[in-house]
Amino acid sequence: MSSQEALIERFFEALVNGDRPASRAIVAEASRANAPSHALITDLFWPTYEMVERLHRSDQLSKLSYHFATRLLRVLTDQAAQRLRLTGQNTGRTILALSGPSDADDLGAQMAVDLLESSGFQVTFAGGGVPFDEVMSYVNNNQPDVLLMFASAPSDLPEIRSVIDSLNEIGAARKTQIVVGGGVFNRADGLAEEIGADLWASNPLDLVESLVHDAHERAMPAQRTVGQKRKAA
Numbered sequence: 001m002s003s004q005e006a007l008i009e010r011f012f013e014a015l016v017n018g019d020r021p022a023s024r025a026i027v028a029e030a031s032r033a034n035a036p037s038h039a040l041i042t043d044l045f046w047p048t049y050e051m052v053e054r055l056h057r058s059d060q061l062s063k064l065s066y067h068f069a070t071r072l073l074r075v076l077t078d079q080a081a082q083r084l085r086l087t088g089q090n091t092g093r094t095i096l097a098l099s100g101p102s103d104a105d106d107l108g109a110q111m112a113v114d115l116l117e118s119s120g121f122q123v124t125f126a127g128g129g130v131p132f133d134e135v136m137s138y139v140n141n142n143q144p145d146v147l148l149m150f151a152s153a154p155s156d157l158p159e160i161r162s163v164i165d166s167l168n169e170i171g172a173a174r175k176t177q178i179v180v181g182g183g184v185f186n187r188a189d190g191l192a193e194e195i196g197a198d199l200w201a202s203n204p205l206d207l208v209e210s211l212v213h214d215a216h217e218r219a220m221p222a223q224r225t226v227g228q229k230r231k232a233a
Contacts, residue, residue, distance in 0.1 A: 004043065011048050016061060018068035027076055037083040038118060041111050042205040045077055049108060050203075056104075070104050077111060084118040091120040091215040095146040096138060100156040100182070101128040108182060109150035112204035119208050121146075121215075135163060139176060146211065150182040157184065161195045168196065177214075181207050 001009075007030060014022035030044055052069045055061045061069075095116060099109035106127045113125045124144075126135075139147060147167075149160050164178055180197040181204075192200035199214075201207035 008044060008047050008051070011044060012051055012069075015048065015052065015069035015072050016065040018065075018072065020072060023072055023076060027080075037080045037085075038087065038115055040080050041077065041115060042203070045073060045080070046108075046111055046203055046205075049073060049104075049111070053104060053108075070107060074103070074107050074110075077107065077114070081110075081114040084114060086120060087118055089120055091212065093121050093145040093211075093215050094142075095121050095123045095148055095211075096135075096142070096144040097123055097125045097148040097150070098130060098135065099128045099150045100153055102153070105150060105153070105156070105182070109148075112148070112150060112181065112207055115204050115208045116148075116211065119212055121211070132159060132162060132166075136166060139167065144176055146177045146179055148179045148181070148207075151180070151184050154184055157191075157195065164196045179207070179211070 007026065011023065011026045013019075014026060027040065027044070030040055052061070052066065052073070056066045095113075097109055097113050097116075099105040109127070110125070113123050117123045138144075147163075149163070151157065151160060160180065167176070167178070177198045178196070179199045179201070180192050180195075181201045185192050185200050185202075199210060201210055
């Protein structure tokens with residue numbers, strides 16, 4: 001086991017036990033190792049979050065431990081976000097970000113949103129539970145460059161598919177790039193392409209890198225799907 005894997009294991013144990021002092025101490029330890037805030041999110045917080053979610057889905061965590069972990073990780077993510085610095089030039093690109101309805105969905109999306117904002121994007125983040133018609137109205141009126149939808153559960157897919165289909169049918173935002181991410185898209189190969197998304201990413205770092213590349217190069221990212229080809233046809 002590598003030192004980073006051992007750190008993640010220790011962090012996971014502290015989180016699921018609700019050990020706030022130990023969790024903060026591990027984050028401080030990682031920071032003293034010259035890990036910038038964005039590395040804390042991508043190399044420590046995100047893989048630990050994925051471990052928590054995986055064990056929760058397989059009923060290997062009690063509800064109490066799951067709540068300990070997600071609530072505490074939210075606080076630590078907020079603290080790390082306050083220390084993030086702009087890592088690149090302002091891209092001039094706007095993003096509307098949404099997530100699934102659960103607190104965990106919201107937390108996963110927040111990590112991506114924080115990294116995107118520090119990478120020069122102008123992000124508005126609504127979280128989950130936003131009515132379909134309000135999303136459509138916002139996109140139609142504000143024409144964001146990117147509509148980002150994070151989801152971890154299959155139950156989120158019908159609404160995501162409805163948003164994509166409706167936007168394509170009425171042509172409300174032909175220039176808006178539809179981007180998806182989160183656990184459900186990682187677990188089902190080809191799902192993002194099937195529902196007509198333009199871009200998908202398996203984790204926040206890949207998402208940021210793909211969108212930054214797209215913003216700078218205005219080129220087709222390697223993970224674009226048939227959704228973009230259909231809209232451009």
